[in-house]
Amino acid sequence: MKPRKKSKHVSVYIEGEGGGGTPAKRKQLSSDFRRSWRVFLQPLVDVADGLDCTFNTVECGSGSAALDTFTNSGTRHPGSLGVLLIDAEGPVADVYKPWAALKQLRMMDRPAWAADDHCYLMVQCLENWLVADRKGLQAYFDRGKPCFSDNKLPAWPDPEKTPKPTVQAALEAATQACGQPYTHAAGNILIGVVDREKLMNLSSVKRLFDLLSQFIIDYANQ
Numbered sequence: 337m338k339p340r341k342k343s344k345h346v347s348v349y350i351e352g353e354g355g356g357g358t359p360a361k362r363k364q365l366s367s368d369f370r371r372s373w374r375v376f377l378q379p380l381v382d383v384a385d386g387l388d389c390t391f392n393t394v395e396c397g398s399g400s401a402a403l404d405t406f407t408n409s410g411t412r413h414p415g416s417l418g419v420l421l422i423d424a425e426g427p428v429a430d431v432y433k434p435w436a437a438l439k440q441l442r443m444m445d446r447p448a449w450a451a452d453d454h455c456y457l458m459v460q461c462l463e464n465w466l467v468a469d470r471k472g473l474q475a476y477f478d479r480g481k482p483c484f485s486d487n488k489l490p491a492w493p494d495p496e497k498t499p500k501p502t503v504q505a506a507l508e509a510a511t512q513a514c515g516q517p518y519t520h521a522a523g524n525i526l527i528g529v530v531d532r533e534k535l536m537n538l539s540s541v542k543r544l545f546d547l548l549s550q551f552i553i554d555y556a557n558q
Contacts, residue, residue, distance in 0.1 A: 344390070344556055354368050377393065425442055432543065460498070
């Protein structure tokens with residue numbers, strides 16, 4: 337007997353991409369992007385699965401492309417639940433008001449139909465999340481031979497308050513001696529490697545899992 341087709345769908349539209357190269361390499365990196373984010377979001381995948389909903393992670397590229405794809409998701413996939421996961425690109429006073437932050441920091445407007453629960457911020461960007469698990473990053477880059485310069489990556493007490501350029505520069509410096517130093521595209525693979533529980537101390541990560549979990553439950557029970 338074929339499994340029953342799930343009638344409800346949850347899609348997370350994510351700013352970022354796996355990387356470039358040949359078409360075959362690009363296809364592989366795109367697959368790695370979706371898989372890595374699915375690993376990180378596994379608790380939400382489990383909630384959706386338990387409610388008989390499919391769960392998709394969608395690679396969107398730039399922030400403007402992610403917003404456009406998200407905005408049009410209702411037309412393309414009527415009846416589905418679509419949410420946006422995007423870099424804030426700066427400090428955020430209240431992560432529970434993401435559209436106000438995006439308007440201020442990136443001049444991005446909220447679609448007329450979207451509520452705050454439809455939008456989740458990476459504060460200040462993906463890299464600020466990753467550095468919350470320094471040991472996980474070191475283990476990943478040192479897996480072939482030791483190369484990670486731990487002394488070049490400060491232990492910031494609150495990564496969300498550290499400027500994006502500062503964090504990115506420190507990650508690049510800490511991995512400079514590695515065969516494949518850190519790049520922004522690599523961050524979308526590393527998200528599936530770091531310890532989710534360590535990132536849960538960040539307010540924007542906690543909001544993502546707490547609110548989106550309930551949003552999925554409410555959507556499934558409609």
